[in-house]
Amino acid sequence: MATIRGDDEGWRVMGRRRVGRGAPSRYGRALGALALGAALGVTAAPAGTASAASPPAGSGTPKPYAYAEDDTTVEGATSTTNAARLEPGKTYRSSIGEGGRLYYRLALDATSDAYVSATAVPRPGATVSYAAGVKVSVQDDNGRRCSSSAAARFGASESPRPLAAWASRETGPGTYSCQAAGTYYVVVERVDTSGSSASASSSPGDWDLELGYVSEPALTKAGSTKAPEAWNSASPEALQGDARTRAGGAGFATATALGKGVWKDGISPGQTLFYRVPVDWGQQVYAGVELGSSAAGDGFVGTALVVSLYNPVRGFVDDVGSGYDGSQRATALDPLPPVAYDNRYSLNDRTGSMRFAGSYYLAVHLAGQVADRFGDGPFGLTLRVRVEGSAQAGPAYAGRTAPRDVFDAAAAAPAGISGGAPAGGTHGADGADGSGDRAAGTAGSATDPRMKLVAAGGLGTGTALLLVLAVWTAVARRRARVWSAAGDTAATAPPVASPAVPWDHGAPPGP
Structure with missing residues (x-):
């Protein structure tokens, strides 16, 4: 897949430049271009945000951490x-x-x-x-x-x-x-x-x-110092159903929230995607990942896919890897014990790491060597996540944790994400860039800051268009009065010509 790149010349003005009263001034041409951009929904991105030319998540260009x-x-x-x-x-x-x-x-x-x-x-x-x-x-x-x-x-x-x-x-x-x-x-x-x-x-x-x-903090009252010994260690049946799109984050801080369900994304060679799964006290988390088949290339990459699980303090819990030969490959973490404070007393590192409630992080990496045999991708990714068991009361701490809500699974779960489909989420209207239903539990929500930004951008574009047209009209009328006072033969001012801004490559770009 070709890397998306911007044209270094922009939109070339190919029409002959006219000089004289009938030609738009430099100010008029700028206003015309702004009006055209506003009509198409093209706006300048503020500093620090992704512009229209930025590659979408999973587009073949790995994002930095x-x-x-x-x-x-x-x-x-x-x-x-x-x-x-x-x-x-x-x-x-x-x-x-x-x-x-x-x-x-x-x-x-x-x-x-x-x-x-x-x-x-x-x-x-x-x-x-x-x-x-x-x-x-x-x-x-x-x-x-x-x-x-x-x-x-x-x-x-x-x-x-x-x-x-x-x-x-x-x-x-x-x-x-x-x-x-x-x-x-x-x-x-x-x-x-x-x-x-x-x-x-x-x-x-x-x-x-x-x-x-x-x-x-310490507990208000000391309890057992023995790790639980009996728990369900059987692998559950794999989840079925249509996958919903989630674009993974590029680090722990931007990890995308996932609840129980089947999720899909795209991943490129060399890329690591981060997801977080809120898991409460007494609950078990299960996770499996499937790398989709490739339509091109051949050969074999020994450890192409690596799936790692980290606990709420970013402590390593477990990982699993899989080779890739162009056919779909599935891998899953071994069953883990329910989250319990007393797990810390276990001599087994995997069990000892399951000592906190909160966000458990899935880091999914596709080896860069995959590109040498199967191309730059992106490759389809399917995640099957289960959170089983009823939430239980947590330990009685004698003080506050820092950060304050780090072991609070309820605070880590966006509305509608825990235990199933996100409220207001879509089930198949997924964009090609993985943007469909991207924010867990917040799609279409008026409280989502990204939706507020989109709304503000839409209002700003409309307002800008009206202002541009108003100024353009005022300039044209002013010219008409000046030309009329100078004794111009025309009864009215000549029409203000629109700037010639043809497209560089065939059809105009979409909004």
Whole structure:
């Protein structure tokens, strides 16, 4: 699929320029062009928004990672002495060089649990090896590690994509280190298999980082310290039915909300799409992804599709991969236990990660190597999501979490998304760019800020058209009076000619 690009000449004015009273002035030609643009619904996009020439979601050009708008830029220190302090409930932007090890500082009390995540984002054009990745740990002021930590690696796909790793400082029963209030340090490392500097087969250069810091208060009353042992581990029957379109986000902060149902999107080689699924206490989440067949190309890509699941603090839960030979391929995450506070006491990492209610994130990546054999796409993507079980009462916290609603599944779910079809959503009027019914639970809603923007844009276009025509008419009448006073032979002013603005390539562009 060809990349969408803008014409560097714009709309060329091909008609002969006329000089004299009958020719429109430069001001008149500008007004005419503005009127024509307004009539076609073409408006200038304000800074920071997508213009009409921007490729739609899943259009074959992977979008860069989308950071949170309120990220604070912070520089990692090479020594604990100069480490910058991170505040709970906030996210930060930073970067790390090849073989780098950076330090950030935390000020912790003696009762709250602290969770820190680092999402590493290789820059455009980077290459990565199987062993390359990022690792996070939390240490006390004596260099003791507060929890076990595992590196997130690119693995068999060897395709650059956002990778998130996490670490914690936990208090309460069953923990023996890092219990005192005081200064702690977050250590972020670029690692290879040996845990040292980045692999030689990865390209040099910095990776960008997005850091998150979530604080969880202690419970008002201590409870069980044993993880649940009995839960439904059977895989459910795959969901059927017509898929509804959802355009995935380009980062954790812009992840698109999904509820129970079948959803479709488009994905391009090298692209990572983010979705979030609100899961409450006592509920189980199931997710499967299908990559559509290709009409062109041949061969085989060993790990073409990678589906990763992260919990509400961006902590890794599980992932699954699939090869691709041009035929449709489906893969699904293994069943996970119901969300429960006591899961944190499990010795199994997958179970221990299911310790919070809130938004669980699906990151779906299509390896860049797919383009070499099957073209630039986009390729069809189908997601089958289940959230099973009745929501239960959550734990009684002795204080507030930071961010405040991070473990609140109800707050994370847009109206109409939880448990089925979104209110007001469409079921088949999907645009070719994936824009149909794009906002979960907000399509057609007067409260949706995007709909307000569309409405404002429509009113602005109509108003601009009326103003342009009014000024144009006033200019023409003024000329008529001037020409009449000068004794012009014509009884009335000659008609004001419309500017010659023929189309560059055949038929005019759509609105």
